Amino acid sequence: MIPESLFSPASVAVIGSTSPGKLGAVLIQQLLDGGYKGKLAAVNPKGQGYNDVEGYTLLKEIGTPIEAVVIASPASTVPAVLEECGKNGVKTAIIITAGFKEVGNQIGEEKVLSVAKQYGIRIIGPNCAGLCNTAYQYFPTLEVQPPSGSVALISQSGAIAGSVLAGAARMGLGISKFVNYGNGSDLNVTDFLDYFREDDETAVVGVYIESVPDGRAFINALAACCSVKPVLVIKSGRTETGKRATASHTGSMAGADAVYDAVLQQAGAIRVKSVDELLHTCKGFAALGEIKGKRTLIVTNSGGPGVLTADTADELGLKISEPSSEIQNILSEFLPDQCSLRNPIDLTVQGDKEGYQNTVEVAAEEYDAVIAVNITTPYLNADDLARGLIAAKENTGIPVLAHFGPQQFVTSSVKLLEEAGIATFESGEQAAAVLSRMVAYYKNKANLAGRSWPAWKDKGEAAFEPGAVLEPQAVQWLQANDIPVPENRFCMDQASVRKACKEMGYPLVMKVVSPQILHKSEVGGVIMNIQNEKEAKRAFKTIQKRTEDQGFRGVMLYPMFKDAQEVLVGLIHDPHFGPVVVFGLGGIFTEIWKDVVLRVAPLTEEQALEMIHAIRGIKVLQGYRGKVSSDFSAMAELLVKFSKLPFEYSHLAEIDLNPIFVFEKGLMVGDVRIIQS
């Protein structure tokens, strides 16, 4: 829980020098500029004040209780400063001061945290740029003061927070609160997601993270927040290069990016790549609210920009469907002959107020949103066209996104549009990109409520000795856990091979068993399509000969499967998020196309089905060119069971079920590899 004193304290002391140019002076100036109405004091060894704000050498001299402090004194002084805060009843501290974990000073940071804990002070920072609460006129930060509104921002990076706030100020995008938690030694992204989920002044949440301290707590907080309001996330360190940079600059290792992709997808958040995408998408959500579906009408007065918008919209999955013939008939009654009525509806340069208004009003019933792309020239006035759109929006209630341009000639039109609740963008393509993200969020939203992932701790029974697990043992364990494994025999000599063949029939596959061999095929340790006893005998001899100096312990015998689709299911252990399940089509699909999907374990059946359908090559499973469809419910059932295993058995580092043979009905695990840590 975040105490009220963090975002709206009744009294604040800024601790640090208030000499000209010093951080203490800058912070007090920011608080004054912002119009903070509570009690404000300066505390520093000289007892210096700043303008009308009085200065003291110690907190207790102030005379009235101080709820919150903003600390900008040197790093070495911070523990003592906090100690004094604790003794004087301070509840929250914003530690701007740098020089802790980020420069290798772990010890200093631990000292700060331990003093804070001792006195029950909640802190943000150290090494942070502060926060703001626009409704409370509270700006304890070094950054630009943005206008008031409904977008909250949580940022691990001060510079990104600064860029977002400056961009918001430029665009007129209203901010409810922002916080940069810097090193996050106490409060971090998870706490703030919980807070903004419940914050009535916040309708949309933007997040910038490089890493999270507790993956499971993060995904749960994120999913809970997404089930109530949209959350947009920039996660940097997407590439190996980017990760190198993140690791070096925050002193925390970033998780594998594919795992973060999975986490954001499962929690229902929208991943964006840049500050610009974040800002514009926040703007769309804040201005328009819910979008009910993807049917999008593009209305324009300019062919070229209309087509570019349609291209982007279509590529991003919006549906640019033609109006019905009934609607086209009505439109043709009042639009000039040369207008295209097929969506984009091109009103041509003759497009006027009535053209825009009537077109949108007539067509609105068949669409979920409108993108208006209007290009003007120095010799045309776009205000009238804006008024037409505004009237149509008010009469029909349809959400409207607009690009009016070029910028030089449409300042007043853009103002009219924005004031009327129409979100404006820098291009039709940008509007289409924002709309596609909004559609995706609202489509998903209903399914998010109640999603949660149990905290993960490596407890319970250890099924195996550490290291690679022998196949007969692994197979038995799968069977015991109700994972479908075909009939099989572990044979250590020719006699048991002969017996097994009699019992199992043909054709058979024989595979070497050895603790030393990871890739059985590569050492000639797999012989397929064994048709009779003679071939089985020869196969055993061959495998034994090939691998006897590589730890040969015997062979496994399995039946051969024909006409099955192969898939793979795996488990990896992510250092931040714990057990993560992998699904893919195996073979070249995995090898060449990297077509795998990751999801944080455990999975529900619904999530498992979603996971299977997230494969790019899904058509392979659905059957193509006359092939039958694979058994989706069997795959989902396997994924659900499999995803629970790491919660029942401890120290499972890695499991591969590959291949799994999937039939029209049912499936069988063809091979298994387990590494116990």
Place this chain on the structure above:
Amino acid sequence: MIPESLFSPASVAVIGSTSPGKLGAVLIQQLLDGGYKGKLAAVNPKGQGYNDVEGYTLLKEIGTPIEAVVIASPASTVPAVLEECGKNGVKTAIIITAGFKEVGNQIGEEKVLSVAKQYGIRIIGPNCAGLCNTAYQYFPTLEVQPPSGSVALISQSGAIAGSVLAGAARMGLGISKFVNYGNGSDLNVTDFLDYFREDDETAVVGVYIESVPDGRAFINALAACCSVKPVLVIKSGRTETGKRATASHTGSMAGADAVYDAVLQQAGAIRVKSVDELLHTCKGFAALGEIKGKRTLIVTNSGGPGVLTADTADELGLKISEPSSEIQNILSEFLPDQCSLRNPIDLTVQGDKEGYQNTVEVAAEEYDAVIAVNITTPYLNADDLARGLIAAKENTGIPVLAHFGPQQFVTSSVKLLEEAGIATFESGEQAAAVLSRMVAYYKNKANLAGRSWPAWKDKGEAAFEPGAVLEPQAVQWLQANDIPVPENRFCMDQASVRKACKEMGYPLVMKVVSPQILHKSEVGGVIMNIQNEKEAKRAFKTIQKRTEDQGFRGVMLYPMFKDAQEVLVGLIHDPHFGPVVVFGLGGIFTEIWKDVVLRVAPLTEEQALEMIHAIRGIKVLQGYRGKVSSDFSAMAELLVKFSKLPFEYSHLAEIDLNPIFVFEKGLMVGDVRIIQS
């Protein structure tokens, strides 16, 4: 050839009403505002002038010869106006007037063109927004007047031209000339590519097209221009939806987008998707000139923005390599301990003029370009940091791209940077995207000289009757054209099957021959793995029985191939570009992954190899997991030979060689389907 009077006429008459608000008045005002220094006159039925510009009722009354006219009179008057122009020696006409082909008035447009041809007048338009020549202070256009510089713009759309020019004016991007050719009834994109290739005032060319009238002329002009200077192209109508819009608004069908992708790739142009991308990329080229390679140094004072830049740069193929340990040692001598030296080099908020300057100067020798990402706050001044970068750029000569932000606090720094030849961008990500396009262009440029494609006309011997060609005939034709086909027999009865089997040996494949059957497998018309005479006899009977009511004519016999990689090669006939060759991996690669590459025919061996390597699944051909590599030179040889066939034989509408069996050495065409038009 474009006459000099188009872009720099000594005398101009504006034809059309000069009453307030009329196009004639607007055009004269634009010419006056631009500072046109030649003879200027107004011509209209009333003989009305405009301000100091005198009015006449007829051209011949002006007294001095008029080289160029700008026509804004009603569509119905344009042919007569042009007739008068012709009689008075006018050389070029800019026809702004709309109401021709774009609204279905083909007849009016043909009349205009025929008068123009009769008198040798070259025209742009009708239905165009005009042109400009900034160095000549000549602005016969309705659009914004941009600053002077080295970027030329050719646009099929007036609105896009307007957006680009307004954007250029906003960004301070200098334009040499622009032209919007509207309906392009005479001069079009191809003519202007030829012109700008030779234009000394132009260093970079931006193009917006929806369609081209003569595909082969276009690709040749484009390749010639790209071999001299960079050309950036927006081609709209990328998607089916977009194409619907293009077709309706210009009255011209857009070619398939994949073909345009191939055309732009082969010609060496850079495809961009939006006006924004076009503007920023032009800016990079205009400011920086050649970039020698992809080794990119990122220097920043802000962790977060540095990482986001590194992520994007890495994803786009730039090389964010670490500095050598020698360089890191030198850097560590003067940079504070907490700075990351691994690229991005993070100078942290302590980064100063010397920090930026020394870092770039020390590291420059190991990089081809620098991206500087600097985030400031209201309380820091970035000018000094800019000066450090400028000094380093001047001392080392390395190209520098910079993002300084937020915009509110860096106006003066950006100005310093731009004046010193450092290109500035709105984000580090944008700088990385521009740099990646520049690297791609310059890497390719050396190979572009001399690339050309013969004009394509459907002439020469027709090899087949119209329709689907029977397999025995198709196979013979391939053999005659030196395309490798396996041994084969066409058998119409059991006796010839028996004879063929004896001659060919086993295993064999038998396939039905019928003019009615397109997909042989689907009707059970293919039987594989025939091992002896008895099986062959039975197979013939089976196929005959299955297909006797579907035009059964006999069967083809081929040997079976094992352990071959399958690929496909195809020919399609594009309505704009003529013969286009297709290459792919066949099977699921084509079916599920759409992994095919198109190239305009004919191909050189070099182009064929490039085409094969453009396949996303190239690893399949290179051999993976111990599989051998396929024979690339055999595939290239086949592609080269195949790509010449449509120039030797007429009316080939479609050919599929699928599958082609490729071995470690050599290849064999496994099946062929030819459609003759």
